[in-house]
Amino acid sequence: MTITEGPWLSIFMFSLLFLAVFHRPLKWLLKLLARSAVGLGFLALWSQSGLAAGLALGVNAFNALTLGLLGIPGLGLLFLLKWAGT
Numbered sequence: 001m002t003i004t005e006g007p008w009l010s011i012f013m014f015s016l017l018f019l020a021v022f023h024r025p026l027k028w029l030l031k032l033l034a035r036s037a038v039g040l041g042f043l044a045l046w047s048q049s050g051l052a053a054g055l056a057l058g059v060n061a062f063n064a065l066t067l068g069l070l071g072i073p074g075l076g077l078l079f080l081l082k083w084a085g086t
Helices: 005-021 023-053 061-070 072-085
Strands: none
Touching: 005 023, 005 061, 023 061
């Protein structure tokens, strides 16, 4: 092993250790981000069609995270919060 291989080998070993320790939390976080992205896309589509029916929701990170975390019941919660706030 030469001097230039030492830092790369230690970075590689640290990365493997990091992934081994944080595998489940990272998997959960990536799943939440993917579901939130789908929720954000749904909100963008809903804002166009729901406006005509008077059921418009804001397209923002809080609403997307709520939909990503709770799914369809989260949509009902957002409508309930909007209804209670007006």
